[in-house]
Amino acid sequence: MAKIFCVANQKGGVGKTTTTVNLAAGLAKVGQRVLLVDLDPQGNATMGSGVDKRALEHSVYDVLLGEQGVAEAAVDTPKAGYRVLGANRELAGAEIELVNLPQRETRLKQALAEVAAQYDFILIDCPPALSLLTLNGLCAAHGVIVPMQCEYFALEGVTDLVNTIRQVHANLNPDLQIIGLLRVMFDARITLQAQVSEQLKAHFGDKVFDTVIPRNVRLAEAPSYGLPGVVFDGSARGSKAFVEFAREMVQRVQHM
Ligand code: ADP
Ligand code: MG
Numbered sequence: 001m002a003k004i005f006c007v008a009n010q011k012g013g014v015g016k017t018t019t020t021v022n023l024a025a026g027l028a029k030v031g032q033r034v035l036l037v038d039l040d041p042q043g044n045a046t047m048g049s050g051v052d053k054r055a056l057e058h059s060v061y062d063v064l065l066g067e068q069g070v071a072e073a074a075v076d077t078p079k080a081g082y083r084v085l086g087a088n089r090e091l092a093g094a095e096i097e098l099v100n101l102p103q104r105e106t107r108l109k110q111a112l113a114e115v116a117a118q119y120d121f122i123l124i125d126c127p128p129a130l131s132l133l134t135l136n137g138l139c140a141a142h143g144v145i146v147p148m149q150c151e152y153f154a155l156e157g158v159t160d161l162v163n164t165i166r167q168v169h170a171n172l173n174p175d176l177q178i179i180g181l182l183r184v185m186f187d188a189r190i191t192l193q194a195q196v197s198e199q200l201k202a203h204f205g206d207k208v209f210d211t212v213i214p215r216n217v218r219l220a221e222a223p224s225y226g227l228p229g230v231v232f233d234g235s236a237r238g239s240k241a242f243v244e245f246a247r248e249m250v251q252r253v254q255h256m
Contacts, residue, residue, distance in 0.1 A: 002035070002119040003253045004112060005179060006141040010164075011157055012128035015147040015184035017044045018219055018229070020125035021080075022239070023145075024049070025228035026246030028081030032120040035074060037108070038087035039133050045125040046086035049077045050226035053088040061090045063111045064098060064136065070115045080228050083119075095132050104132065105172055109140035121249070130164050138168045142256065143179035147213075150183055150196035155203065179252060182245065184213040211245040214238055 007020045017040070024036045037060060038045040043053035053059075058073035063085065074085045098104045112122060124137040138144065144165055148154050162178065169176045181204055187193055201208050213219075216238030219229040230239045 002033075002112075002116040002122045003143070003256065004116070004122040004124070004141045005249075006124045006126055006134075006137040006144045007147065008126040008134060008137065008144050008161065009146050009148060009157070010128060010130050010134075010161055014128075014149055015182075015213070016040075016128070017048060017125050019145065019147045019182060019184060019213070019242075020045050020123050021048045021223075021228045022219065022230050022242035023246055023249065024082045024121075024123050025080050025230035026243040027121050027123075027249065029230060029243055030246050030250060032246070032250065033118065034082035035070075035085065035115065035119045035122045036082055037085045037112075037122060037124045037137075039091070039108075039124055039137050040087060040127040041089055041092040042127070043086065043088045043091075044223070046084060046088070047226065048223040048228065049080045049082070049084045051075055051077060051084050051086050053086055056086045056088055059090060060085050060087050060108075061094050064091075064094050064107050065101070066107065066111075070111050071118075074115075080231055091133070098132050098136075105135050106139045108136040109173075112140050121253075130160070135168065135172075138165065138176060139173045141173070142175050143177050145179055145182055147182045147184045148200075149185050150193040150200065152192065152196070154196055155199065178207055179249075180207050180209040182209050182211070182213065185215040186212045187215050209245065209248060211241060211248050213241045213245065216241075 062068035218236035222232035
């Protein structure tokens with residue numbers, strides 16, 4: 001049965017999509033069966049996996065509205081090694097349409113249950129908001145991966161998310177836990193980043209992943225080629241870090 005993880009942080013531009021796409025590719029590289037679910041109307045994870053969001057026949061939108069099953073709506077990626085349930089602008093409307101539907105928070109959870117046996121990991125890329133879409137991701141997941149940059153206000157930003165996760169855990173999804181905080185775009189030469197990194201470890205202990213993702217331009221270039229960095233340039237430092245992170249995740253799920 002698949003372990004399901006949300007990659008979430010209500011801030012934009014912190015590395016959610018880069019993490020989702022490269023963790024998916026890293027997991028595929030170490031032999032795991034992976035489904036990536038794009039829950040962001042921007043569709044960046046879809047495009048970054050090599051799937052054209054404008055040409056999607058079906059998307060996560062149809063799945064949330066109950067018009068398609070995941071198995072029919074997901075597509076293979078040509079080179080990335082995993083399957084994608086894609087998203088595009090259409091998904092922006094789902095926020096409003098979902099409000100009046102029954103079980104509006106658990107529609108993704110129900111849909112994923114039908115394919116969970118076919119995968120080892122399902123990764124959900126969340127939009128930068130604590131919206132009904134993100135709530136669907138959190139309700140469907142066993143755990144949350146929180147990418148964050150080691151900046152001055154990083155801890156403060158994470159507090160809101162931690163509180164939301166607590167509420168979802170208490171009211172909607174007792175399975176949900178924070179799997180870990182992932183330090184991304186890290187530059188050890190910047191003293192402040194090293195300090196914040198230490199603070200994070202002091203505050204969150206083993207909820208901070210061992211793997212650190214460095215700032216690496218190859219990871220930023222890869223999406224324009226429709227490839228995860230891990231596939232685009234496997235020898236880049238950032239790509240190696242994501243494969244290592246994939247191994248760390250495989251280890252962690254053995255204890256879940
Ligand atoms: P989010 O999904 O949280 O909005 P993205 O994953 O899209 O964030 O990342 C924001 C920007 O930072 C993108 O341009 C991306 O290519 C770049 N980026 C993300 N991670 C790294 C990294 N480790 N090194 C260099 N650039 C990165
Ligand atoms: Mg994103």
